[in-house]
Amino acid sequence: MRTSIFILLIAVWGAGCATAPDSPESTPSTTEPMSIAQVTDPYLWLEEVDGERALAWVRDQNERTRRELAASAGFEQMEAQALAALNSESRVPSLTYRGNWLYNLWKSPEHPRGLYRRTSVESLHEAGGLAAARWTTVLDIDDLSRREKKMWVLKRMNCLPPENRRCLVSLSAGGGDAVEVREFDAETLRFVEGGFFLPEAKSYLDWIDAETLFVGTDLGPGSLTESGYPRVVKVWKRGTPLSAATTIFESAPSSVGASGFRIRMKNGHIDLIDESLTTWTARYHQLAGGQRYQLALPASAVVRGGFDGQLVVSLQEDWPAQSGSAIPAGSVVLVDPASVRVGGAVQPRVQVLVEPTASSIVEGISVTDESILITTLDNVRGRLYRFAPVGPGAAARISVLQPGATPPAPGDWSREMIAFPDNGALTVMSTRDSTGEALVAFESFVDPPTLYHVAPKGGVTRGVAAQQATFEGSRFEVTQQWATSRDGTRIPYFVVAPRGMARNGQNPTHIFTYGGFRNALTPSYSGSYEPHYGAYGKLWLERGGVFVLANIRGGGEFGPAWHSSVLKENRQKVFEDFEAVAAGLVASGITSPEHLGIEGRSNGGLLTFGTMARRPELYGAIISGSPLADMLRYHELLAGASWMAEYGDPRIPEERAFISKYSPYQRLRADADYPPVFVYASTRDDRVHPGHARKMVARMQELGHDVWYYENIEGGHGASSTNDQLAYRIALSYAFLWKMLR
Numbered sequence: 001m002r003t004s005i006f007i008l009l010i011a012v013w014g015a016g017c018a019t020a021p022d023s024p025e026s027t028p029s030t031t032e033p034m035s036i037a038q039v040t041d042p043y044l045w046l047e048e049v050d051g052e053r054a055l056a057w058v059r060d061q062n063e064r065t066r067r068e069l070a071a072s073a074g075f076e077q078m079e080a081q082a083l084a085a086l087n088s089e090s091r092v093p094s095l096t097y098r099g100n101w102l103y104n105l106w107k108s109p110e111h112p113r114g115l116y117r118r119t120s121v122e123s124l125h126e127a128g129g130l131a132a133a134r135w136t137t138v139l140d141i142d143d144l145s146r147r148e149k150k151m152w153v154l155k156r157m158n159c160l161p162p163e164n165r166r167c168l169v170s171l172s173a174g175g176g177d178a179v180e181v182r183e184f185d186a187e188t189l190r191f192v193e194g195g196f197f198l199p200e201a202k203s204y205l206d207w208i209d210a211e212t213l214f215v216g217t218d219l220g221p222g223s224l225t226e227s228g229y230p231r232v233v234k235v236w237k238r239g240t241p242l243s244a245a246t247t248i249f250e251s252a253p254s255s256v257g258a259s260g261f262r263i264r265m266k267n268g269h270i271d272l273i274d275e276s277l278t279t280w281t282a283r284y285h286q287l288a289g290g291q292r293y294q295l296a297l298p299a300s301a302v303v304r305g306g307f308d309g310q311l312v313v314s315l316q317e318d319w320p321a322q323s324g325s326a327i328p329a330g331s332v333v334l335v336d337p338a339s340v341r342v343g344g345a346v347q348p349r350v351q352v353l354v355e356p357t358a359s360s361i362v363e364g365i366s367v368t369d370e371s372i373l374i375t376t377l378d379n380v381r382g383r384l385y386r387f388a389p390v391g392p393g394a395a396a397r398i399s400v401l402q403p404g405a406t407p408p409a410p411g412d413w414s415r416e417m418i419a420f421p422d423n424g425a426l427t428v429m430s431t432r433d434s435t436g437e438a439l440v441a442f443e444s445f446v447d448p449p450t451l452y453h454v455a456p457k458g459g460v461t462r463g464v465a466a467q468q469a470t471f472e473g474s475r476f477e478v479t480q481q482w483a484t485s486r487d488g489t490r491i492p493y494f495v496v497a498p499r500g501m502a503r504n505g506q507n508p509t510h511i512f513t514y515g516g517f518r519n520a521l522t523p524s525y526s527g528s529y530e531p532h533y534g535a536y537g538k539l540w541l542e543r544g545g546v547f548v549l550a551n552i553r554g555g556g557e558f559g560p561a562w563h564s565s566v567l568k569e570n571r572q573k574v575f576e577d578f579e580a581v582a583a584g585l586v587a588s589g590i591t592s593p594e595h596l597g598i599e600g601r602s603n604g605g606l607l608t609f610g611t612m613a614r615r616p617e618l619y620g621a622i623i624s625g626s627p628l629a630d631m632l633r634y635h636e637l638l639a640g641a642s643w644m645a646e647y648g649d650p651r652i653p654e655e656r657a658f659i660s661k662y663s664p665y666q667r668l669r670a671d672a673d674y675p676p677v678f679v680y681a682s683t684r685d686d687r688v689h690p691g692h693a694r695k696m697v698a699r700m701q702e703l704g705h706d707v708w709y710y711e712n713i714e715g716g717h718g719a720s721s722t723n724d725q726l727a728y729r730i731a732l733s734y735a736f737l738w739k740m741l742r
Helices: 035-040 052-070 075-086 121-127 141-148 560-564 572-587 603-614 638-647 653-660 691-702 723-741
Strands: 095-098 101-106 115-120 136-140 152-159 166-173 179-185 197-201 204-209 212-216 232-237 246-250 257-265 268-276 282-288 291-294 302-307 310-314 332-335 350-354 360-367 372-378 381-389 413-418 425-431 438-443 450-454 462-466 476-484 490-498 509-513 546-550 596-601 621-625 677-682 707-712
Touching: 052 691, 052 707, 052 723, 075 723, 095 425, 101 121, 115 121, 115 141, 136 141, 141 152, 152 204, 166 204, 204 257, 212 257, 232 257, 246 257, 246 268, 257 302, 268 302, 302 360, 310 360, 350 372, 350 381, 360 425, 372 425, 381 425, 476 572, 490 572, 509 572, 509 603, 546 572, 572 596, 572 603, 596 603, 596 723, 603 621, 621 723, 677 691, 677 723, 691 707, 707 723
Parallel strands: 509 546, 509 596, 596 621, 621 677, 677 707
Antiparallel strands: 095 101, 101 115, 115 136, 152 166, 166 179, 179 197, 204 212, 212 232, 232 246, 257 268, 268 282, 282 291, 302 310, 310 332, 332 350, 360 372, 372 381, 381 413, 425 438, 438 450, 450 462, 476 490, 490 546
């Protein structure tokens, strides 16, 4: 659960979560007081999200950006091209299996906020693909928004298996992480009158059964952590007020948060509490027989699901025996939970399913009742494997990890590689628990997404939908190149360029990167169902540009160490990696600094700001989206305190010292020759506070630097709620790059 709740909160495109306090509950007496920053920062008023003065400033900035960027030559055409790609009728949708149904949120010009709809699995197979399948509207988000006079954004729907009739619908007003939760009947297609309901908050809920929920939400003073997430886990019975729910666990205010959830398997279930201590560490507790048992898993281990009574666990650090060999970081293991209870007398029963190699690491894990699907990255190229137990009772025959023993090799399991095209990215969209079948999308930089149905073991994998090309991919070639960072580490990056391109240093080049929170950047098609990098095909490549994706450290491209090696005091290595890529592009003749533009969002926005402050001479233009910027106050703003395991704690003098060396807001100088900058954010971003972006822009303008700003009123951390909003922002970005890099 920590992966879906906490790790992804800072990722490029968020998944959703609610209103968090602007400051921690307390500041320990042993740390440096933050009142110094409050006295010396003249732009604190821009942290007032809905303050009248702040919003007037935003409106002025938006108007200037509209006049100078949106009015530039080619903008309207680029906006139309971006919107056409995002609204393509052939685009591959993101789908979710729920029993005999497939669900999808479909946005279109007629329904910009989306129709949440479904088709039967039988209809999909009978029709031979998605285009001819029969769809039924489950929930019309545009109609709901009109009737209730709120800009609703559907965040998620959590249905109770196996019937999947009772569902919890999470709706965000404006796209932020804060959600209102309502119970929904998937048979009558109506909200349940008198059903479960939670007002807007950052809430965690999961079904125990049809009458009972695990719940964590804002219960008033003391119920949230310093990061603004629930710290109290309760069991809530239908028909009773939330105030009567039974408290079963409380985490410390300094933790990130706590949540309860049920892992369902065909032969039973496991109830767990995830006590997230930091972004990267947790204690898991099992609820069984009316008791709570802490589990002796490594602190950084992440529970990914359950199979035949065992926990499926991914390891982010070595798991040592009492002596001798250890199970290496990056492995996937099966663990008998009863054997790892703290204080228990039973030897840990652990089976190793997958171990990483020097070039291949586990990217994703999807567990069904019949098999476990594991996606890997082999030098950042996707692979898919299916693991299935061999023979009756095989999954239960878990080896005992004796002290000093070599970790057991997988036994009683088959391993099958499922064939897909090479040199692209694979995404397991959804799995059907009862059968083991899956829907998997493949895409590359030049190949449009294709959706495949992966049949149960022994079946045929076949395509069921393919997006029409949004640009002429055959005109371009993709190469993977390597740069050497300052400490000698080799850093890969993909280059998408015209075939036969002249290496004369004159090619406008756009680098996208991220570099944090184990978020792996993989090949993504222009305008695909997950538009990570925007509609770069028409708007950039076909107009003569070169696109680069930099796989710098901090991400998850090469396993846990690729991320952990740049935490806290080692953060400068992320900047060094990126600067090595930029230097490599110049040295190879692909581009030159005056033709090189860089972009990052969220943590990537921090990176682009940070490298701008360090090496402004390397770049001709900078885009920073939904960024962190004031790293001496980030822990005081919204969810910032939850990321201190990544960046460090500014309240601790030693950690404040190394953060100060790269915090962009404090490092701005009037005498620096910064390249032009475009910054975008959202008023309704309740994850990374828009004050970061606002203050950075205001300070740069005060110092006389060229910077443009656009703030969308809604959209949350992704800065857009509809395809129209996203197309406008993408067009602004490319209008800016073409204006500055020609």
